[in-house]
Amino acid sequence: MEGWALAYEVTARKWRPQEFDGVIGQEHVTTTLKNAIQAGQIAHAYLFAGPRGVGKTTTARILAKALNCVDGPTVTPCNVCTFCREISEGRSVDVLEIDGASNNRVEQVRTHLLESVKYTPSQGKHKIYIIDEVHMLTKEAFNALLKTLEEPPAHVYFIFATTDPRKVIPTVLSRCQRFDFRRISGPTIVDHLAMISEKSGYDVQREALALIARRVDGSMRDAESLLDQVVAFGGEALTAGEAAEVLGIVDQDVYFELLDIVAEQDVPKGLELVDRIFGQGHDLEEIVLGILEHLRNLLVVKAAPEAEVLIGDAALALDRFREQAGRFETEDLLRLSQLATQMEQSVKTSALPRVQLETGVVRMIRIARSVQLTDVMARLSEMARRVETEEGGAEEGGAGDGGEASGTEVSGTEAPETPSSQTVDSTAGTAPAPSPAPDANADQSSATSTEPSTVTELPAASSESSPESTESAAASTESSAATPTSPKLDLREARNRWPAIVDEITRQRNGLGILLAEAVLSDCSLPDDAGPEAPFRLTLRFESGHVFHMQQMEKRENKSLIQSESTRVLGIPVRIECEIDESAAAYVTKPKTDDAGAEMTGGGGSTAAEITTQKTDDAAASMSGDDDPADDAGADDAGAGLDEYPGSAEEIVSETPDTTTAGKTGGQAANTRAGAAKDPAVRKIVEAFDGQIVTD
Numbered sequence: 001m002e003g004w005a006l007a008y009e010v011t012a013r014k015w016r017p018q019e020f021d022g023v024i025g026q027e028h029v030t031t032t033l034k035n036a037i038q039a040g041q042i043a044h045a046y047l048f049a050g051p052r053g054v055g056k057t058t059t060a061r062i063l064a065k066a067l068n069c070v071d072g073p074t075v076t077p078c079n080v081c082t083f084c085r086e087i088s089e090g091r092s093v094d095v096l097e098i099d100g101a102s103n104n105r106v107e108q109v110r111t112h113l114l115e116s117v118k119y120t121p122s123q124g125k126h127k128i129y130i131i132d133e134v135h136m137l138t139k140e141a142f143n144a145l146l147k148t149l150e151e152p153p154a155h156v157y158f159i160f161a162t163t164d165p166r167k168v169i170p171t172v173l174s175r176c177q178r179f180d181f182r183r184i185s186g187p188t189i190v191d192h193l194a195m196i197s198e199k200s201g202y203d204v205q206r207e208a209l210a211l212i213a214r215r216v217d218g219s220m221r222d223a224e225s226l227l228d229q230v231v232a233f234g235g236e237a238l239t240a241g242e243a244a245e246v247l248g249i250v251d252q253d254v255y256f257e258l259l260d261i262v263a264e265q266d267v268p269k270g271l272e273l274v275d276r277i278f279g280q281g282h283d284l285e286e287i288v289l290g291i292l293e294h295l296r297n298l299l300v301v302k303a304a305p306e307a308e309v310l311i312g313d314a315a316l317a318l319d320r321f322r323e324q325a326g327r328f329e330t331e332d333l334l335r336l337s338q339l340a341t342q343m344e345q346s347v348k349t350s351a352l353p354r355v356q357l358e359t360g361v362v363r364m365i366r367i368a369r370s371v372q373l374t375d376v377m378a379r380l381s382e383m384a385r386r387v388e389t390e391e392g393g394a395e396e397g398g399a400g401d402g403g404e405a406s407g408t409e410v411s412g413t414e415a416p417e418t419p420s421s422q423t424v425d426s427t428a429g430t431a432p433a434p435s436p437a438p439d440a441n442a443d444q445s446s447a448t449s450t451e452p453s454t455v456t457e458l459p460a461a462s463s464e465s466s467p468e469s470t471e472s473a474a475a476s477t478e479s480s481a482a483t484p485t486s487p488k489l490d491l492r493e494a495r496n497r498w499p500a501i502v503d504e505i506t507r508q509r510n511g512l513g514i515l516l517a518e519a520v521l522s523d524c525s526l527p528d529d530a531g532p533e534a535p536f537r538l539t540l541r542f543e544s545g546h547v548f549h550m551q552q553m554e555k556r557e558n559k560s561l562i563q564s565e566s567t568r569v570l571g572i573p574v575r576i577e578c579e580i581d582e583s584a585a586a587y588v589t590k591p592k593t594d595d596a597g598a599e600m601t602g603g604g605g606s607t608a609a610e611i612t613t614q615k616t617d618d619a620a621a622s623m624s625g626d627d628d629p630a631d632d633a634g635a636d637d638a639g640a641g642l643d644e645y646p647g648s649a650e651e652i653v654s655e656t657p658d659t660t661t662a663g664k665t666g667g668q669a670a671n672t673r674a675g676a677a678k679d680p681a682v683r684k685i686v687e688a689f690d691g692q693i694v695t696d
């Protein structure tokens with residue numbers, strides 16, 4: 001490394017600015033200094049504070065020249081007179097540079113500093129002390145300094161520099177005029193390096209220079225030094241990829257590739273990429289930080305498309321960021337960032353960082369799926385709103401009920417024994433009650449026998465016609481998506497808590513956790529013949545290709561861990577069963593002839609049930625203030641209506657009494673459903689969804 005230190009010295013000296021206007025990125029300092037010199041109001045002690053390599057010592061030397069130049073004091077030292085040249089070359093006897101880090105003993109301060117203060121400068125006009133890293137001086141040394149600082153002789157100037165101004169004692173601080181030097185921005189560094197490259201005859205890609213800039217945390221001196229290294233190792237013509245290799249850092253392309261994979265939801269590709277990164281020997285912590293930074297850049301671009309400055313040197317790839325940001329919703333990116341932050345922690349602390357990285361990447365890839373659902377929900381509720389607006393009069397009543405109904409939902413998701421689960425019971429009671437729309441019912445049962453459907457519920461509830469029953473109708477439409485009618489646990493609740501279970505198992509047995517994350521909770525119920533103390537049955541569904549996954553789950557020690565963790569998290573005894581989804585897609589409804597009559601929505605297999613469940617999960621986060629019951633009911637029924645009963649909705653509308661509030665709400669929902677069924681775009685969305693939805 002000696003060689004590099006030398007090279008760095010050479011470059012730093014070669015490109016070191018020799019006048020105030022040459023100091024890059026510190027105009028706020030140099031302008032003030034020039035004004036002071038012009039006004040003849042130069043302070044006797046300055047403190048230059050700021051990170052390393054941003055120009056503090058350089059500015060100090062220029063100030064020294066400005067004072068001692070044969071033309072001085074001047075804002076433009078000539079740089080040719082003896083005084084200037086000696087200062088530039090570091091051999092002026094009147095300008096003493098002292099490194100606080102190595103001269104921190106009080107005797108040395110005395111000999112080097114205080115003693116020489118007594119004597120007038122030998123040839124120049126002023127005696128100037130530049131003390132670097134002044135905070136390193138001991139307290140005694142500081143105190144020795146103070147005496148001189150209190151009453152400095154007219155010919156003496158002090159310029160202190162520090163990277164840690166908080167460590168400079170207040171009595172010294174109070175006697176100095178302080179300037180804070182800034183980190184130099186990425187683009188500024190890139191511009192400067194480009195200038196150096198050009199003048200040196202290098203052909204280094206701008207993206208490669210950006211990589212250097214990203215590395216040096218605002219330090220121009222480090223940037224110049226790194227440019228030297230990169231060119232020395234990689235040659236004078238360099239691409240970004242070559243520079244990345246020399247610097248041992250991960251090329252930005254890797255992050256673009258990863259986020260593309262996340263957008264495409266390709267788990268195998270994601271694992272391949274991790275394997276490749278690992279094979280290249282990169283530091284995995286750095287990778288995770290890189291992912292975080294990339295996500296942050298995407299967020300910035302998403303939030304403020306013109307904010308080049310905000311993403312610093314990444315601005316060079318602005319178009320790429322813009323394009324990639326377009327593949328995600330802001331909500332996605334926030335959630336992905338959250339995941340990446342967790343991943344950072346786990347990679348840092350784990351004994352198996354690679355496994356943590358893999359788990360994290362798989363989660364990132366999977367999380368995007370459920371976010372897509374949010375998008376669909378937004379569209380569906382937008383449509384519901386549109387239909388509602390057309391209807392006009394019914395809006396107020398609907399909105400009022402919506403507030404209450406959504407309140408019920410929220411409490412329902414948090415605690416199983418809240419009104420939400422009670423409404424499940426009440427639904428069970430009301431649903432078989434005489435329906436005011438027998439025709440619709442008949443129509444449906446002729447359409448298909450496998451799905452008794454939520455569609456019949458709304459008119460049924462409407463006929464009860466009290467505000468409470470409207471509320472419970474809206475809520476029960478939600479709850480009925482969950483299979484069991486138990487007051488203790490339903491599928492929605494179980495799914496809400498499922499990620500916590502997977503997390504815990506991943507923590508304890510990582511490999512198992514990864515496999516488990518591929519499972520979908522497809523059923524949660526008490527077995528028909530179960531006694532009151534019987535465990536709940538949680539069914540894990542795996543895609544047809546995942547036989548291996550299922551076999552692992554069936555292993556006794558694995559199963560018992562999953563069971564015990566589920567029992568612990570859910571607070572009730574749980575038994576795990578596994579099933580393979582034989583159909584091609586994970587969420588195609590399996591024929592459920594056996595329990596079609598008993599269960600409201602056929603065991604969580606239908607698209608409608610999925611959307612309902614997902615809606616409650618995501619709605620609070622992404623669609624706040626959007627809790628109209630017509631949305632909820634409309635969305636549910638739109639799904640069901642689209643999939644199974646494209647015609648029935650309108651019939652229900654015509655049958656619905658329109659005189660009470662409840663009737664209006666019901667009619668509204670049915671109308672929405674009708675609208676949904678007619679809208680080919682929505683139909684397309686729901687169809688596209690089938691087989692993709694993953695509860696998160």
Ligand SMILES: [Zn+2]
Binds near residue numbers: 068071081084
């Ligand atoms: Zn001069």
